[in-house]
Amino acid sequence: MEKKQVVSVRMFQSMELEWDGHSIKNVDNRSQKLWLILAYIILSGQNGASQDGILSTFWDGSETGPGVLKTALHRIRTMLAESFGETFAKDFICCQKKTYTINESYTIVCDAEEFENYVRLARQSQNL
Numbered sequence: 001m002e003k004k005q006v007v008s009v010r011m012f013q014s015m016e017l018e019w020d021g022h023s024i025k026n027v028d029n030r031s032q033k034l035w036l037i038l039a040y041i042i043l044s045g046q047n048g049a050s051q052d053g054i055l056s057t058f059w060d061g062s063e064t065g066p067g068v069l070k071t072a073l074h075r076i077r078t079m080l081a082e083s084f085g086e087t088f089a090k091d092f093i094c095c096q097k098k099t100y101t102i103n104e105s106y107t108i109v110c111d112a113e114e115f116e117n118y119v120r121l122a123r124q125s126q127n128l
Helices: 033-045 049-058 065-084 086-092 109-124
Strands: 005-010 018-019 022-025 093-096 099-101 106-110
Touching: 005 109, 018 065, 022 065, 033 049, 033 065, 033 086, 033 099, 049 065, 049 099, 065 086, 065 093, 106 109
Parallel strands: 005 106
Antiparallel strands: 005 018, 018 022, 093 099
C-alpha cells in the first residue's frame, strides 16, 4: 500500500500550502479569489465541492457558465505548478461528475480543521 503524501495547509492570517519541502503563500501577489476557491475545495473534504456550488458562491449568481470556473482552476493549477511542479498541479485537484475534490493520494493537514476539532472537543467536555 502506497503511503499518502501530506500537504500542510495553513489558513489563519494568510493561506499557505506546503508539500515536499516547497511552499506557496497567498501573499505572493496572487488573486484572492483563486485562493478562496482552493480553500473551498480543500475544506469540502471527501464530499467535494460541486461546480454549481462554487459558481454560486464565488460569482454571486451572475450569469456565468462553467467556463469561468475552468479558467480559474487552470490558473490555480498554474500557480501550484510554479511551486510544486506540473505533476502535483495536475493531480492535486480532481473533477468527477461536476464535483471537485482533492486527490485521495494526498492527506491534507489543515490548521482550520484542527482548530474546529479542538473546539468540538472542548464543547463535548463541557457537556459531560
